[in-house]
Amino acid sequence: MSELVMRAEKLDAADELRGKRDGFVLDTASDHAADAAGVYLDGNSLGALPAVVPGRVEDVVRRQWGELRIRSWEESGWWTAPERIGDRIAPLVGAAAGQIVVGDSTSVNVFKALVGAVRMAGDGRDELLVDATTFPTDGYIAESAARMTGRTLRPVTPAEVPGALSGRTAAVLLNHVDYRTGRLHDLPALTAAVHEAGALAVWDLCHSAGALPVELDEHGVDLAVGCTYKYLNGGPGSPAYLYVRRELQDRFDSPLPGWNSHAEPFGMRGAYEPASGAPRGRVGTPDILSMLALEAALEVWDGVPVEAVRAKSLALTDFFLQCVAEYVPEGRVECLTPVAHAERGSQIALRCDDAGEVMKRLIERGVVGDFRAPDVLRFGFTPLYVGFADVERAARVLAETLG
Numbered sequence: 001m002s003e004l005v006m007r008a009e010k011l012d013a014a015d016e017l018r019g020k021r022d023g024f025v026l027d028t029a030s031d032h033a034a035d036a037a038g039v040y041l042d043g044n045s046l047g048a049l050p051a052v053v054p055g056r057v058e059d060v061v062r063r064q065w066g067e068l069r070i071r072s073w074e075e076s077g078w079w080t081a082p083e084r085i086g087d088r089i090a091p092l093v094g095a096a097a098g099q100i101v102v103g104d105s106t107s108v109n110v111f112k113a114l115v116g117a118v119r120m121a122g123d124g125r126d127e128l129l130v131d132a133t134t135f136p137t138d139g140y141i142a143e144s145a146a147r148m149t150g151r152t153l154r155p156v157t158p159a160e161v162p163g164a165l166s167g168r169t170a171a172v173l174l175n176h177v178d179y180r181t182g183r184l185h186d187l188p189a190l191t192a193a194v195h196e197a198g199a200l201a202v203w204d205l206c207h208s209a210g211a212l213p214v215e216l217d218e219h220g221v222d223l224a225v226g227c228t229y230k231y232l233n234g235g236p237g238s239p240a241y242l243y244v245r246r247e248l249q250d251r252f253d254s255p256l257p258g259w260n261s262h263a264e265p266f267g268m269r270g271a272y273e274p275a276s277g278a279p280r281g282r283v284g285t286p287d288i289l290s291m292l293a294l295e296a297a298l299e300v301w302d303g304v305p306v307e308a309v310r311a312k313s314l315a316l317t318d319f320f321l322q323c324v325a326e327y328v329p330e331g332r333v334e335c336l337t338p339v340a341h342a343e344r345g346s347q348i349a350l351r352c353d354d355a356g357e358v359m360k361r362l363i364e365r366g367v368v369g370d371f372r373a374p375d376v377l378r379f380g381f382t383p384l385y386v387g388f389a390d391v392e393r394a395a396r397v398l399a400e401t402l403g
């Protein structure tokens with residue numbers, strides 16, 4: 001047995017989150033060739049299925065919808081689900097209750113948050129800064145938000161943000177973890193710099209929530225958005241969330257003031273009067289089936305401290321880098337993810353010229369990561385269900401695939 005295989009066994013034996021894996025539906029050895037039983041390293045795109053979800057969805061469909069029908073808006077708690085589930089996500093992102101609402105896609109929430117931030121910043125500030133390296137949807141929406149609010153959009157890298165801030169800056173949209181490289185940005189320092197300039201900080205948490213501590217309240221983040229289908233395992237297209245810091249809630253002027261965000265939705269009034277608190281971020285009728293699947297999925301977090309998840313995440317990515325260094329011939333791949341823990345999220349991105357082909361072959365052998373154009377192999381490590389033996393096997397199969 002190789003030294004790395006033995007090391008993986010030891011690390012797995014000492015892993016306090018080991019038992020959490022049983023709470024997920026994952027491949028077993030019999031699904032694949034014995035030497036490459038499914039290793040799922042794509043939870044940074046779509047989290048695996050928590051075992052409690054199918055039964056819950058069945059109950060929501062058959063009993064809550066099929067039998068209770070319209071009564072379920074009250075009796076099954078459908079109407080209040082967006083805030084209730086927001087409060088379930090809150091501790092995972094360091095937020096006190098009452099500040100997060102779940103619903104719509106991340107893209108839609110980026111729009112609400114950015115336009116809301118610009119409106120709160122006031123008329124004198126005519127610039128909007130956006131992370132130039134962002135996942136494309138954030139950039140597209142920021143461009144539209146700037147155009148609609150009459151602001152100028154300035155794309156800058158996160159490192160350039162402090163130098164780009166001025167009295168003209170209304171708001172800044174940043175990513176906590178870069179979707180491509182897995183680089184973790186300094187949320188406390190960047191938020192403080194944005195505040196120093198008198199602007200609002202809006203963070204996209206898609207690649208950090210559920211993988212590492214976020215501490216929104218502690219660092220005074222103004223608004224934040226995130227998806228729930230990656231490290232929160234809510235399922236394909238599960239609803240996203242919007243955080244508006246408590247002190248800003250009364251000033252938040254949503255650009256999508258649908259009837260669900262009205263102070264009295266069933267008053268059916270012609271004049272709009274916004275609800276107070278987190279419900280002000282709602283728009284229209286919530287997507288109950290996805291929303292309640294997410295609520296069930298979040299049960300896997302019961303009793304799991306985010307700090308333990310972070311510690312395991314770093315141990316997994318450290319071990320992957322060690323295995324890659326050991327198995328893959330030098331120079332064949334280039335690691336784009338920072339080695340420093342303070343700068344690393346929960347994924348490793350490796351650059352190689354034939355990345356698209358390599359990922360295809362890896363997936364054929366049961367090691368599932370993903371390819372991001374033009375030349376990046378991405379491997380996401382979800383601490384709740386990825387183990388150290390998986391990591392060793394993935395690196396070994398990668399080396400064999402690279403030839």
Ligand SMILES: Cc1ncc(COP(=O)(O)O)c(C=O)c1O
Pocket residue numbers: 105106107108135137138175179204206207227240
């Ligand atoms: C950083 C980031 N923002 C936004 C999105 C997606 O937004 P949406 O949920 O609207 O598809 C993703 C991934 O799809 C992402 O990685």
Ligand SMILES: Nc1c(O)cccc1C(=O)C[C@H](N)C(=O)O
Pocket residue numbers: 044045046135179180206237
């Ligand atoms: N949301 C996705 C989808 O609907 C299809 C395929 C992939 C996704 C993703 O989430 C991509 C992901 N945000 C990324 O970091 O690349």
